[in-house]
Amino acid sequence: MGDAKAAGGLFAGWTLKYKIDAAGKISVDQSASDEDAFDFNDLGTDRSWSPVLRRFWLWSLRVAFAFFRTFWPIPKFGRLVIITRDADVRDVLSQHEIFRCPTARR
Numbered sequence: 001m002g003d004a005k006a007a008g009g010l011f012a013g014w015t016l017k018y019k020i021d022a023a024g025k026i027s028v029d030q031s032a033s034d035e036d037a038f039d040f041n042d043l044g045t046d047r048s049w050s051p052v053l054r055r056f057w058l059w060s061l062r063v064a065f066a067f068f069r070t071f072w073p074i075p076k077f078g079r080l081v082i083i084t085r086d087a088d089v090r091d092v093l094s095q096h097e098i099f100r101c102p103t104a105r106r
Contacts, residue, residue, distance in 0.1 A: 018099065019079065026098055
C-alpha cells in the first residue's frame with residue numbers, strides 16, 4: 001500500500017500512485033497493487049443522502065474548482081496534485097506512459 005494508507009486517519013483510503021521530486025520529475029509508484037484499482041462501487045452511490053445535501057455538496061465543489069481554476073490552476077497538497085484546467089487535464093490524459101487512468105479514452 002502507499003504511504004497514505006499506512007498513515008491512517010482521514011486519508012487512510014487513499015493511495016497516491018505518482019511522485020514528484022524537487023526537480024519536478026514525475027515517477028510512478030510501482031508498489032500499488034490490484035486492490036488499489038478504481039471501482040465505481042466505492043463511490044457510495046447507494047447512500048441515502050438527502051437531495052438538499054447532495055446539491056449543496058455539488059455547489060461547493062463547483063465553487064472550489066472555480067477558485068482553483070482562477071487562482072491556483074494546479075494545486076498541490078503534499079503528494080496530492082489536482083489538475084483543474086481543461087487543457088492541462090487533456091495533456092495529462094494524453095500521456096499514457098506516465099499517467100495511468102482507468103476511465104480515460106484511448
